[in-house]
Amino acid sequence: MPMEQGHLSQRKFRRHEHLAHRGELQDHVLHLEEGWASRYCVLPDGRRQITALFLPGDYCEPQWLLSGKAELPILALTPVKARAIPLAGVHARPGDTVMKLLGGVLQNHDRQTAWIVSLGRKTALERVAGLLVELFERLQATGKVDDNRCTIPLTQQDIADVVGLTPVHVNRVLGDLRNRGLVRLSGKILHLPYPQALGAAASSSSERPVDPDAQRTAWPAGKAA
Amino acid sequence: MPMEQGHLSQRKFRRHEHLAHRGELQDHVLHLEEGWASRYCVLPDGRRQITALFLPGDYCEPQWLLSGKAELPILALTPVKARAIPLAGVHARPGDTVMKLLGGVLQNHDRQTAWIVSLGRKTALERVAGLLVELFERLQATGKVDDNRCTIPLTQQDIADVVGLTPVHVNRVLGDLRNRGLVRLSGKILHLPYPQALGAAASSSSERPVDPDAQRTAWPAGKAA
């Protein structure tokens, strides 16, 4: 009995409450109105990795349109208000929403690709800096940045679980960024005096000499068939 | 001038030739018939990370159906034979192919999620073991495994660029796995005497005591609203 898409589809979750459980079938997609959520994975011995962050304005797991199932659990990092979009309705009258959802899938896919590069090849400092600018820009896109300031409700533990580090080390890196004057993070307020500069630190840390003859084997790259 | 989908759409690439360049617009998707390819990213200072592997039978970048554009370059790791599937045709008569492509997108998405967990939280040994079983199983699914043996045309450098390690260290880890009798990798032939056991090594290395009270903060996980 699918209900109309009116205000009745509004759902609330408390901090640390699950929006979805591992392997659970999903007949809807959530559109976050307020609060943050995360997709995560726990290894048998307790190691945790967050594989996606969902911010206000995001669809929470657009790919459920295609799979109808949550591969991994989704956890509220803060109190969350969301609108549930029943998939039955979308499938019945495939309109604008389908394209938005597929766009969301694509965006998440590309974001994940970028994170694979980060986790595989970047230093702790680059990863943390990268996360901060990514979040800054995503919040900026939804008008949630003012005077280079925004609210990041993440714990240092959360950050660690995103960037694949220890909370202790995240702390040190944040301290380092603070010393360099690139980041001011007090309480949950993030202030980036020079977002540009932080972006630079995220790509390839300034120290690391940009090796001009980086190509291991110079594949001409221009020998099309 | 799009050609018919007959045998004329067959395309060949040599080793180290690009199937697609970074940012290039794509009016087709490739279906690999023979050979392996990889999506990769190079940082300004030369660090490389492979973010996807394409095996025979795979669609190469199904999401091009949605984006029409290659975000990252695709490189042939071996000589490649592929069938080009023009997207114009797919959009015109959306049939079975669309679902197959969307399924491919979903599969790649999930695979990337798994790799984020690996790169973020697993040890060198677990990552390498994980890669080998993944490839073994993907080849098995297309009937390319016989007597627990299959062909892996990857260089140790390639493997390193997938698992985010140094080729030197990959070598040591492979040696370790060989000593444990879990892997026999001579030339390009991979032999897994006990695929099962290797899978176990990939999840959480046997040494690592499975911490029973792993939950950092015991979130009841059962307090639905």
Added chain:
DNA sequence: CGAGGTGTTGATCCTGGTCAAGTACCGTGG
């Protein structure tokens, strides 16, 4: 008020990186 979740800092350890040399294995051309 106390308790538990956080953030901060120091000392020490260890996984994996770096540097370097040497080997094996080609396919090429003399």
Added chain:
DNA sequence: CCACGGTACTTGACCAGGATCAACACCTCG
């Protein structure tokens, strides 16, 4: 036939980026 040059693989010695262990300060919220 062998000499060669290039790529891939191995191995050792040493180094360093983060992890681990531990203690403490802070702060919010029962």
